[in-house]
Amino acid sequence: MIDVPLPDSRAREEALARLDALVKPVGALGRLEELAAWLSAAHGVVPPRPVEDVRVVVFAGDHGVSATSAYPREVTAAMVRVFLAGRSGVNVLAKQVGARVRVLDIAVDDDLADVPEDVRAYKIRRGSGSIDVEDALAPGEASRAFDVGREVADKEIDGGADLLIPGDMGIGNTAVAAALVAAVLGLPAADVVGTGTGVDEAGRARKVAVVERALARPRGDGPFDVLTALGSACAAATAGFLVQGAVRGVPVLLDGVFSGAAALVAREIAPDAVHWWLAGHRSTEPSQAYALKALGLAPILDLGLRLGEGSGAVQAVPTLRAARAVLAEMGLLADLA
Numbered sequence: 001m002i003d004v005p006l007p008d009s010r011a012r013e014e015a016l017a018r019l020d021a022l023v024k025p026v027g028a029l030g031r032l033e034e035l036a037a038w039l040s041a042a043h044g045v046v047p048p049r050p051v052e053d054v055r056v057v058v059f060a061g062d063h064g065v066s067a068t069s070a071y072p073r074e075v076t077a078a079m080v081r082v083f084l085a086g087r088s089g090v091n092v093l094a095k096q097v098g099a100r101v102r103v104l105d106i107a108v109d110d111d112l113a114d115v116p117e118d119v120r121a122y123k124i125r126r127g128s129g130s131i132d133v134e135d136a137l138a139p140g141e142a143s144r145a146f147d148v149g150r151e152v153a154d155k156e157i158d159g160g161a162d163l164l165i166p167g168d169m170g171i172g173n174t175a176v177a178a179a180l181v182a183a184v185l186g187l188p189a190a191d192v193v194g195t196g197t198g199v200d201e202a203g204r205a206r207k208v209a210v211v212e213r214a215l216a217r218p219r220g221d222g223p224f225d226v227l228t229a230l231g232s233a234c235a236a237a238t239a240g241f242l243v244q245g246a247v248r249g250v251p252v253l254l255d256g257v258f259s260g261a262a263a264l265v266a267r268e269i270a271p272d273a274v275h276w277w278l279a280g281h282r283s284t285e286p287s288q289a290y291a292l293k294a295l296g297l298a299p300i301l302d303l304g305l306r307l308g309e310g311s312g313a314v315q316a317v318p319t320l321r322a323a324r325a326v327l328a329e330m331g332l333l334a335d336l337a
């Protein structure tokens with residue numbers, strides 16, 4: 001178990017009282033009020049500090065079950081170059097809100113010899129195992145990848161991050177996310193498997209069968225056992241990233257299905273970390289809905305996005321900033337003339 005500090009409940013109470021006193025009917029700003037109180041508790045002050053420095057880290061890696069995708073495995077490596085060129089979906093959306101994007105090769109099945117060395121500095125392996133027939137990771141790799149995620153979060157926080165966003169890039173990763181959620185929550189594969197990048201009904205049926213075979217393989221009970229058997233190096237690194245944000249008391253905006261699944265496993269490692277996480281958006285993948293419900297998190301936005309990369313979380317940043325501005329700038333009912 002990793003200890004995590006708790007957000008400041010006194011600041012939360014103070015924020016709620018101030019929200020009630022603002023020049024509006026009580027509760028009229030709905031979810032914005034809840035987010036404003038959440039951020040006050042996270043920062044320990046009312047109003048909370050501005051959320052200026054937002055950092056997306058895209059954990060890129062391949063998964064043995066890439067045949068469950070509508071797209072070929074080679075897309076993962078190719079997309080790393082797109083992130084570096086600033087042309088991915090999340091690059092473009094992040095620019096709109098002034099967020100930075102960093103991509104790391106955690107387990108891409110390609111040497112990526114042409115990309116800068118710092119992108120490959122944390123590489124754990126080339127592709128994770130095919131979870132339907134073998135463990136995703138060798139002994140020790142899950143905890144190494146988890147530690148990498150923690151180190152990466154530390155670097156971003158030391159560099160000034162006010163908010164962390166986990167991004168994912170890995171063909172086949174929605175099958176892995178579904179397997180992790182099914183294992184942690186004891187759900188059947190058919191309930192959690194979605195269409196990912198857009199497989200048809202037959203493709204989804206094959207994906208369900210892959211996840212069923214994965215769930216039927218023997219595995220240990222602990223979170224690192226689950227990451228080893230059913231996860232991937234990216235899943236473990238993402239879990240570490242989420243936990244370390246919490247350890248450092250820095251808010252984290254979860255993105256879609258992959259970070260939702262990683263969060264569910266990460267909570268088994270650091271139960272109080274969930275207090276530092278918000279769900280940026282509702283993914284179209286069923287396993288994300290199960291994961292968020294189990295975590296007690298309600299998505300801020302529901303735009304029908306199914307991209308991953310951190311894109312949905314980035315879209316929620318203006319809403320979080322708006323929630324803070326309400327608390328910082330609105331007048332008081334008591335001052336009505």
Ligand SMILES: Cc1cc2ncn([C@H]3O[C@H](COP(=O)(O)O)[C@@H](O)[C@H]3O)c2cc1C
Binds near residue numbers: 068168169171175195
């Ligand atoms: C060009 C392209 C860019 C992406 N960016 C994110 N994903 C997303 O789709 C993949 C997961 O869906 P599945 O499990 O069906 O493969 C992951 O790579 C995820 O990051 C992409 C997928 C593609 C094809």
Ligand SMILES: O=C(O)c1cccnc1
Binds near residue numbers: 174195255257283305
């Ligand atoms: O919702 C997501 O996070 C998602 C869905 C499909 C493919 N990649 C990501």
